[in-house]
Amino acid sequence: MSEVIGIGASPKRKEDARFVRGRGTYVADIKRPDMLVGAFLRSPHAHAYLKSVDVSDALAAPGVVAVYTGEDLKKDNVGGLPVGWGISGKDGNPMKEPPHPPIAVGKVRYVGDAVAFVVAETTDQAEAAAELIRVDYDVLPAVVGVVDALRAGAPAVYDDIEDNLCCDWDLGDAAAVEAAFREAAHVASVELVNNRLIGNPLEPRAAIGEYNFATGQYTLWTTSQFPHVVRLLMGEFVLHIPQHKLRVVAPDVGGGFGVKQFHYAEEAIVTWAAGKLGRPVKWVARRSEGFISDAHGRDHVTEAELAVDENGKFLAMRVKTLANMGAYLSTFGPNIPTNLYAPLLSGVYRIPAIYCEVKCVFTNTVPVDAYRGAGRPEATFVVERLVDLAAREMGIDKIDIRRRNMIPKEAYPYQTPVIVEYDSGDPMGCLDRAEELADVAGFEARRAEAAARGKFRGLGVSTYVEACGLAPSRLAIGLGARSGLYESATVRVHPSGAVTVLIGTHNHGQGHETTFAQIVSQQLGVPFQDIDIVFGDTDRVQHGLGTYGSRSLVVGGAALSRAGDKVILKGRKIAAHQLEASVDDIIFENGEFSVAGTDRKKTFKEIAGSAYVPGNYPLETLEPGLEEQAYYDPINFTYPGGAHFAEIEIDPDTGIVTLERYTAVDDVGTIINPMIVEGQLHGGIVQGIGQALFEHGVYDQSSGQLLSGSFMDYCMPRADNMPQIVLEPHSTPCAHTPMGVKGCGECGTIGSPAAVMSAVVDALKPLGVSHVDMPATPNHIWNIIRNSRAQIAAE
Amino acid sequence: MEIGFTLNGRHVEVSCKPSTLLSDLIREQLSLTGTHVGCDTSQCGACVVHLNGDSVKSCTVLAVAADDGEVRTVEGLCAVDGTLHPMQQAFHENHGLQCGFCTPGMLMSAIDLVKHIPDPTEAEIREWLEGNICRCTGYQNIVKSIIAGAAAMRTAS
Numbered sequence: 035m036s037e038v039i040g041i042g043a044s045p046k047r048k049e050d051a052r053f054v055r056g057r058g059t060y061v062a063d064i065k066r067p068d069m070l071v072g073a074f075l076r077s078p079h080a081h082a083y084l085k086s087v088d089v090s091d092a093l094a095a096p097g098v099v100a101v102y103t104g105e106d107l108k109k110d111n112v113g114g115l116p117v118g119w120g121i122s123g124k125d126g127n128p129m130k131e132p133p134h135p136p137i138a139v140g141k142v143r144y145v146g147d148a149v150a151f152v153v154a155e156t157t158d159q160a161e162a163a164a165e166l167i168r169v170d171y172d173v174l175p176a177v178v179g180v181v182d183a184l185r186a187g188a189p190a191v192y193d194d195i196e197d198n199l200c201c202d203w204d205l206g207d208a209a210a211v212e213a214a215f216r217e218a219a220h221v222a223s224v225e226l227v228n229n230r231l232i233g234n235p236l237e238p239r240a241a242i243g244e245y246n247f248a249t250g251q252y253t254l255w256t257t258s259q260f261p262h263v264v265r266l267l268m269g270e271f272v273l274h275i276p277q278h279k280l281r282v283v284a285p286d287v288g289g290g291f292g293v294k295q296f297h298y299a300e301e302a303i304v305t306w307a308a309g310k311l312g313r314p315v316k317w318v319a320r321r322s323e324g325f326i327s328d329a330h331g332r333d334h335v336t337e338a339e340l341a342v343d344e345n346g347k348f349l350a351m352r353v354k355t356l357a358n359m360g361a362y363l364s365t366f367g368p369n370i371p372t373n374l375y376a377p378l379l380s381g382v383y384r385i386p387a388i389y390c391e392v393k394c395v396f397t398n399t400v401p402v403d404a405y406r407g408a409g410r411p412e413a414t415f416v417v418e419r420l421v422d423l424a425a426r427e428m429g430i431d432k433i434d435i436r437r438r439n440m441i442p443k444e445a446y447p448y449q450t451p452v453i454v455e456y457d458s459g460d461p462m463g464c465l466d467r468a469e470e471l472a473d474v475a476g477f478e479a480r481r482a483e484a485a486a487r488g489k490f491r492g493l494g495v496s497t498y499v500e501a502c503g504l505a506p507s508r509l510a511i512g513l514g515a516r517s518g519l520y521e522s523a524t525v526r527v528h529p530s531g532a533v534t535v536l537i538g539t540h541n542h543g544q545g546h547e548t549t550f551a552q553i554v555s556q557q558l559g560v561p562f563q564d565i566d567i568v569f570g571d572t573d574r575v576q577h578g579l580g581t582y583g584s585r586s587l588v589v590g591g592a593a594l595s596r597a598g599d600k601v602i603l604k605g606r607k608i609a610a611h612q613l614e615a616s617v618d619d620i621i622f623e624n625g626e627f628s629v630a631g632t633d634r635k636k637t638f639k640e641i642a643g644s645a646y647v648p649g650n651y652p653l654e655t656l657e658p659g660l661e662e663q664a665y666y667d668p669i670n671f672t673y674p675g676g677a678h679f680a681e682i683e684i685d686p687d688t689g690i691v692t693l694e695r696y697t698a699v700d701d702v703g704t705i706i707n708p709m710i711v712e713g714q715l716h717g718g719i720v721q722g723i724g725q726a727l728f729e730h731g732v733y734d735q736s737s738g739q740l741l742s743g744s745f746m747d748y749c750m751p752r753a754d755n756m757p758q759i760v761l762e763p764h765s766t767p768c769a770h771t772p773m774g775v776k777g778c779g780e781c782g783t784i785g786s787p788a789a790v791m792s793a794v795v796d797a798l799k800p801l802g803v804s805h806v807d808m809p810a811t812p813n814h815i816w817n818i819i820r821n822s823r824a825q826i827a828a829e
Numbered sequence: 830m831e832i833g834f835t836l837n838g839r840h841v842e843v844s845c846k847p848s849t850l851l852s853d854l855i856r857e858q859l860s861l862t863g864t865h866v867g868c869d870t871s872q873c874g875a876c877v878v879h880l881n882g883d884s885v886k887s888c889t890v891l892a893v894a895a896d897d898g899e900v901r902t903v904e905g906l907c908a909v910d911g912t913l914h915p916m917q918q919a920f921h922e923n924h925g926l927q928c929g930f931c932t933p934g935m936l937m938s939a940i941d942l943v944k945h946i947p948d949p950t951e952a953e954i955r956e957w958l959e960g961n962i963c964r965c966t967g968y969q970n971i972v973k974s975i976i977a978g979a980a981a982m983r984t985a986s
Binding site: 046047049050051052053054055056057058059060062063065234235236237238286287288289290291320321322542543544545709710712713716717718719720721744745746750751752753754756758759782 | 856860861862863864865866867868869870872873875902903904906907911913917920921922924926927928929930931932933936951952954955956958959961962963964965966967968969970971972
């Protein structure tokens, strides 16, 4: 394919060439010369004082080189893990931000908290020696749920933090909401749980640290979505390594979903240990270890109310959420249930007044942070449950009530009452088309047919909007971000005219090597095959903030296109000199620089060559070479959205929910590669279905043990319980990004839980069920059916 | 223990412990890292290889079980010149992979499926993949890939 492949085409992915051959390079695949292996001893208790940690037997074990405890790190001035986004409470005071030592000091606060790190010649030796460490725990009562943690007399995760409360935060106009509720003809209310999730990218986390005594250079290979941010956080705050002496490499990474966008203790510990020992140190998580050390997601308990007038128009919304932070604040932990949650509570609707209160609560559980969607699926679930309930209670069709309240296309840009201003969108268009594709008109016949077979059939709908393309730095910093959120890209044009792009986002399944090459191919007229994308290495890529929050194409792609603009501008100057014309008269089209209105032209390749062999070149005014760098800081978030329909059947004898049909019409703005966008939507939708039907991170309430601690206990979607998904785009270009893109990585996960649960509740309507918490497992549904029938019989 | 077997068409002799897992032998001692380990409970299927022609989860097979046998890993699927196996080509053509971590196991399982059922239905494919977890694709394009790959394998044979 020696041609230009541009925006809107679906070339097959470049990255596949190595992955289908088994030739990817993931961190666990890397071996360094003279490498040691480390294993952690982790706390089996949810809450305990560490009275003593005796490592003498472990140190004497075969092959063991070192054993480190929290005290060893502390003595060496190793810092705590920093939080990247701080928030302040209603009272204006900053959140409580307790220290987060990489290895526990004095007290362990969750099952999985690191107690010691053993370094040995082999994995077997390190793991065997870890068993020999004698820890004297003084076990304390533990608390794992947010409601329990706030109760008077609850175990204190921190002695000096009252009520386990990290922050009591709010957003919106409480007085306006109270006034609107007084006028309401109807108030719909719901109490719901947004279930704790464990992201489980299929590649377990891993890290290798290395130190070069000759240069003072540290290198960390890590399974990260944002190597430059790890370099910043670990270098500056934890290990005090100047950034020019620290290289962080995130090579091929086997899925992220947010789980790999935090700075983890293990990264710092292997790097530090490598410096102490003068040999590379590798750690690879066992899956069971990942369950108790990867940050978890969601875990909200919420009470919400929607005030509606007599015509079914929304007047105001009031939301109170308790959000689990876990035992320590993870990198973005406090930001997720606040800034990425409350501003999305307007959904795609006109809701004049919204007030949201969020209490962030410490518990004796694994830290909670972003997981695909991060705050926005939680918000969507609240909004859509309330809308469904209002419709049902007022006797209005649930699709109709959505139409009555949707923001019409003409009303964009639309300022919500909760900070964000949507730049573009057409939720009505998405809903209309999805309704058609889902054959909603034929649903009642399908329901009757299912009923004849003894099955409950339900139709569910959700609409959603998300704030993506994180993020406008000024706004984000105003909301507590401790870093900028721009992105950077370099376009390096080689003398041959081929291009290498160096970009600060990270590709771990999203197909950037293909999509970004399409952008360059179209912009510069360079053959698709002559473009390579480099990412994931702080020594190769100038700077970057990484990949999360559906930002790579929106922010990184914009930086790339800006860098391409600079290349074209310089090319025009070179061409002007060679074609003896003024720069203003040089136009660049289809890979050629030409003098407007003439046939005098130079190809991109010729100009690239002459930039490096500058015989006929304006050296007096222009440097040789053709390489340009750009940073892009977005002026607003982007707001993808859409409408999803789910159709399910319930077998009342077993409680099994079967997903029969799934239809999604999404607005992701301009689409660069339709094939890749569809793939992102499929994956996102199925992860959301996982939340709705299967996935649940469950802790034992008294012991604080994680009960869903393996793939045997934590159920994720399999091929045989997923339907074919019907997708169609309905794009309105973003008004402020250079290509009109909005981002698509999280859409599916945001829209699908609400759609599926709407269908489950609809199916159970004959039994009088008005709300079902996630996940709708067979046991959960069977119990609801049994109890509802018993209640009906009693009446 | 000293064992010998055919690995992707060449004979190898290695020494390992009786407790060494086939996945560890392949990855750590023989440095073929295309076979991945994604869990420790035989659930995810990223480690699937062919042992004597059948798909097995190499994390659940002792290395000594390969003695005198034949092992094929994902690296052994394509031709020496890099030409892809029809199933690899089908995954590429149908966007049947995203992060690539489950892909080796998916390919090895899919090829074994086609050996048993040359023209599998969508339902048969989905059931066969019960032991392979993908967290990225939602399976839709994997199923599509396997339908296409099976057709290409039938044509090729």
